[in-house]
Structure formats: C-alpha cells, structure tokens
Amino acid sequence: MSDPASPSTAPRPGPDLDLRLVRYFAVVAEHLNFARAAAALHVAQPSLSRQIQRLEDALGVRLLERTNQGSRLTAAGAAFLPQAQTLLHTAHQAVLTARAAAPSCTVTIGYVEDLVITPAVRDLRRRRPEAHVRTRHLDWDEARALPEGRIDALVVRTPLPIPSDGLDVTVLYDEPRALLVPAFHRLAGKESVTPDDFTDEPLVACAGMAAQWTGFWRLDPRPDGSPAPLGPMLVDTFEDKLEVVADGRAIALVPADDRRCALRDDLATIPVEGVEPCQVALVTRSADTNPLVAHFRESAKNLLVRET
Structure with missing residues (x-):
C-alpha cells in the first residue's frame, strides 16, 4: 500500500492566479461588453482581451463567449464568477487587516492633478518625525486607490470621481x-x-x-x-x-x-x-483609526488654502 503522504499521492497544486486578471474578468462579467469594461478599467480593449485569454489559459477553461450583442459567460465562467468575487473581496480585506494590525507609523497621502500638498506634508513630518510619511501622485481616474486601501488620505477636487460611501470628506477651500x-x-x-x-x-x-x-x-x-x-x-x-x-x-x-x-x-x-465652484477636499476612510491621518487632516486644514 502506498503512503498517503508520499509525493505520488499528494494533491497537485492548483494554478497561481493573478488577482489583476481575476479583477479584469469580474469587470467584463459585470458589463458583458469588452469595450465598456475596457473603458471602466481604463485599459485598451485589445489588452483587456489578451489578459482574459491569459486567465483562461491559466484555468484551462473558456470563461466568456463573444456574441453579436457583446459577450456572455460560459458555464465555467458563471461558476467561476462568484468564487472570483469572493477571492477579490478576501484579498482586499486581507490587505486592510494587515495594515490595521501594523503600528501606525506609516501613512500614504495621495494627491491628484496639479494639487500641491507639500506644506501639509512638511508640517506632518515636523510634528511626527518618527513617522514614515509617503506621498503618491495619482491620475484623475485613480481615486479608487483610497477605498481599496492603497493610500490612506487623498487630496482631490470635488465632485468625487468615486462613490463617497464609507468616506469622510473635509472641504479645504472653494475653487472657481x-x-x-x-x-x-x-x-x-x-x-x-x-x-x-x-x-x-x-x-x-x-x-x-x-x-x-x-x-x-x-x-x-x-x-x-x-x-x-x-x-x-x-x-x-x-x-x-x-x-x-x-x-x-x-x-x-x-x-x-x-x-x-x-x-x-x-x-x-x-x-x-x-x-x-469646485472644492478642494481631503478624503479619508471613515473607519480608519490611524492617528497620522487625523494629524494630516489638521495640517491640511491649516496649510492647504487657496492662494489669492
């Protein structure tokens, strides 16, 4: 009798899934149209098609079929979709959980377009010299980095290009x-x-x-x-x-x-x-307890003002 723990009977590892490809599939499945999905993802349609093909090759199944009206899920695609959505949600929660458990000595502040945040960042570093304060410039369509947990605060113009659910918005000043x-x-x-x-x-x-x-x-x-x-x-x-x-x-x-x-x-x-007018605002996650976020809010309210 063979040893159940022997290499010959050990379960074979499944394919390594690229979460980016899984997210692309979920968006295509939502729109059932490659052109609309590509616009939502801000990628070129041919590139999106290639990424879906990579995912299908990794899984060894066909997930989507092209139709005259757009696309439709295959039986395998329909079965994979809820699992893919669960996988993406679990990965997102894992990132947030890990960051929440880490000591609050790091904060990443995002800003968009031509907005300048240097005075507030400099003030935060002066007040909290032990902290690691990072800044990240984002394109106008990358505000989702905040709810996704890739940044901790965002200086942006309103109206927000993303839903405001779960976010706190602090208006800094009006801009004509x-x-x-x-x-x-x-x-x-x-x-x-x-x-x-x-x-x-x-x-x-x-x-x-x-x-x-x-x-x-x-x-x-x-x-x-x-x-x-x-x-x-x-x-x-x-x-x-x-x-x-x-x-x-x-x-x-x-x-x-x-x-x-x-x-x-x-x-x-x-x-x-x-x-x-539009408004320049600081946006943060409502549930974020990182004290550096609160400290940056104070600095921003005092120092990020409109030049007249």
Whole structure:
C-alpha cells in the first residue's frame, strides 16, 4: 500500500492566479461588453482581451463567449464568477487587516492633478518625525486607490470621481471654474464669461467617469435645464483634453487654479461667472483609526488654502 503522504499521492497544486486578471474578468462579467469594461478599467480593449485569454489559459477553461450583442459567460465562467468575487473581496480585506494590525507609523497621502500638498506634508513630518510619511501622485481616474486601501488620505477636487460611501470628506477651500478655449477662439481675451456665452459649443467629456462628475465638468444640464452639446469622448489623460481644446474641436471647463493650462500658449482660460465652484477636499476612510491621518487632516486644514 502506498503512503498517503508520499509525493505520488499528494494533491497537485492548483494554478497561481493573478488577482489583476481575476479583477479584469469580474469587470467584463459585470458589463458583458469588452469595450465598456475596457473603458471602466481604463485599459485598451485589445489588452483587456489578451489578459482574459491569459486567465483562461491559466484555468484551462473558456470563461466568456463573444456574441453579436457583446459577450456572455460560459458555464465555467458563471461558476467561476462568484468564487472570483469572493477571492477579490478576501484579498482586499486581507490587505486592510494587515495594515490595521501594523503600528501606525506609516501613512500614504495621495494627491491628484496639479494639487500641491507639500506644506501639509512638511508640517506632518515636523510634528511626527518618527513617522514614515509617503506621498503618491495619482491620475484623475485613480481615486479608487483610497477605498481599496492603497493610500490612506487623498487630496482631490470635488465632485468625487468615486462613490463617497464609507468616506469622510473635509472641504479645504472653494475653487472657481474657468473656461478653457483655444487661443484663436472668439471668447479668448475676455475678462469673464457666463454659460450663455458658450451655450451651443461642445465641451469635452471623459468616458468611464461617474455621471455626476462628468455632468459637473461639462455643465450638463446647463443652468436653464437644457442638455450640453456633446464633445469628443476621452478615456485617458488631462493632456488629451488640452490637445482636443487646442485643436479647436471642443472647449472645456477646468479648475481656475490649474497650472497646467498656463503651460501652453495656444490655450486661454476665462473666469466663468454664474456657476458653482469646485472644492478642494481631503478624503479619508471613515473607519480608519490611524492617528497620522487625523494629524494630516489638521495640517491640511491649516496649510492647504487657496492662494489669492
């Protein structure tokens, strides 16, 4: 009789699963459309297809079938989906649990776009010299790093590009909005404008963002309730937005203090009157007990103020 513990009868290890691929599959399964899933993930559609193929190769089964209407789950895909969702949730909880158990000597502070957090970070390091204070710049579509636990605090403009459930939002200051136009535009050089001055012109929209975020930055609907004309859809960067505007294909609303717009002489910004401002805010997880987060909030409220 063979030894049950012998190598010949030991269970064979299963495939090593890349959690990133599992997350990609879960998003495709949610949308059942590769184009929409790619937009939600901010990846190119061909790349997403290749990653799903890698996952299928690792599992040795077909998870999705293409159809005329989009995609559908195979029997194996339907069986794998709830397990995949559980795996992703468990991995996320494991990260949060490990970080919660560690001594609170580390904090990672995220910030987006052109926002400057140096004064508050410097103050926190002065007050807590023993702490390891890290900073991380994020693209405009990476705010989910906060609820996912990859950062501990985020300085960002409102409206938030992510749901605010489980988050605390501390408004630091109001920031007016400005109209961004090509330098040759009829409105360039004006001291200020109102929505009536550009009511029929298309504004740049960003695919894959929340409706509230997109509507705010496209002024959609307009103050009179009419829909904003559609402009080019972007899926990537703020620099793409600048290029579309400079080319004369659309105009855009931007934060009035955004320094990136001033770096190009083929663009002009004009203050917009009669629209509510955006706000610069500090966002943290409601359940976070890290004292460094509270200390950074104090520093941010005192030092991250709008320059006038």
